[in-house]
Each structure stands twice: as C-alpha cells, then as structure tokens.
Amino acid sequence: MILPAEFYHRPTLDVARELLGKVLVYQSPDGFASGMIVEAEAYIGEGDPACHAAAGRTVRNAPLYGPPSLAYVYLNYGLHDMVNAVTEAEGHPSAVLIRGLEPLEGLPLMRRRRAQAPWRKDKTAVPSHELCRGPGNLTRAMGITLADNLRPLTREPLTIRDEGLAPPLVVWDSRIGISVGTDRLWRASVAGHRAVSARRGGSSDPPVGRRRV
C-alpha cells in the first residue's frame, strides 16, 4: 500500500522513524527500482538552524512550505541530487531527508546508473549494500533527479510504500554533514545496517544498542 498523505501530515520525527522499513519505489522512464529505507534525517521548521527554511522562504526551499507528501529534491555541492519527503501541515516547513536504502529490485539498473557517474573512476562493480548508501548515491542509483522535485509521493511514478516489513530497531544520532544544530539527535537509522552511512561505535558492526526509541 502506498503511504497516504496523512502519513506525512504528522510530527517530522515520527515520520522519520516510521519511514525506516518502508519502501521507496521509482518507475522511471528507463526502468523500475526500489529499496527499503534504512536511514533518514528530520529537518524541522525555521527554528532548526540546519533546515533549508532557517533563513525563511526562498525560491529553492518553497516545497518545504507546501503540503505534506510532496517530494523536495534539490542539488547539493553542485553534484548530488537529494530527495526529501515534505512533512507536517502546509506552511510548516519541514521534511525528512532519505539517506540510505537497502536495494530490493532493479539492482542491475542501479549498478549501471552508479557506474555512469562521471566522477567514478573505479569501474569495478559496486557492492549491493553500497549502491544506495548515502543520499547522493541513492538518488543516482534510483534515477531520481531535480525533475522529480514537487512530485507527490502518494502517486506513481515515485512513491513510498508500506510492504508490511517488520519495524526495525531504530537508533537516533546527530545529523550528518551540517555545522549547526548538531545537538539535535534527528537522524534515525536501522541499527547496524550496512547501508547506513557513518555508523557510530567504532570499527565493526554488532548492533550495539544505542539510544532506543
């Protein structure tokens, strides 16, 4: 079942947590791909210094002020398209950034798209758990671009679905790649999952229990 708009019309932290284990699906012109969300960050309102809306409404961040369930896609560092799900009531600028997926369908297509990245010099095959690890990597693998900005996530071709997967064990940490608002633990991820970027807790993996919710 496709998540309805009401799913996004809630506190952003609740949406971020519950998006873990849901499935991002994109039927693009060149093929079908999907993956389970394993990492997501909340950006909440003009009072959140790391939110794009921190300095008020602009042309670029206008989607954040729109109705919940819209996709907000923007270009970062001139290279990477990032995809967010707009949350909360219209006029309350907030969203959840999708940062990691476990690939489910369309892996050959994902591999092809990743290999096409002009800056990728290493032509060896990308391991499946790295195809959609990191926000820039997952949009590249899924084929999501700026052209998908403002698409409703409640309709084809770009949707997020509840496929009945078990709710995962969630850990909360500081958001990544920002210099302000790092005190807020607004990054939710599936404990110990390989497709989660910058996993905490040293070198290896055992799902060391951090901060449960």
Added chain:
DNA sequence: CGTTCGATGCACT
C-alpha cells in the same frame, strides 16, 4: 586502517 581535498552548479547575500 585514517584524513585531506578537489569536483561542480546554483541559490543566496
């Protein structure tokens, strides 16, 4: 293992 640093486009001041 670790860290540094260049690439690259555009909204915003």
Added chain:
DNA sequence: GTGCATCGAACGT
C-alpha cells in the same frame, strides 16, 4: 563571491 543536508580518489600511517 561564498557556501553548501556529498563523494571518492589519493595519499599518509
């Protein structure tokens, strides 16, 4: 002109 919600190559240890 500045500064990014990044990535991965290159180099040091």
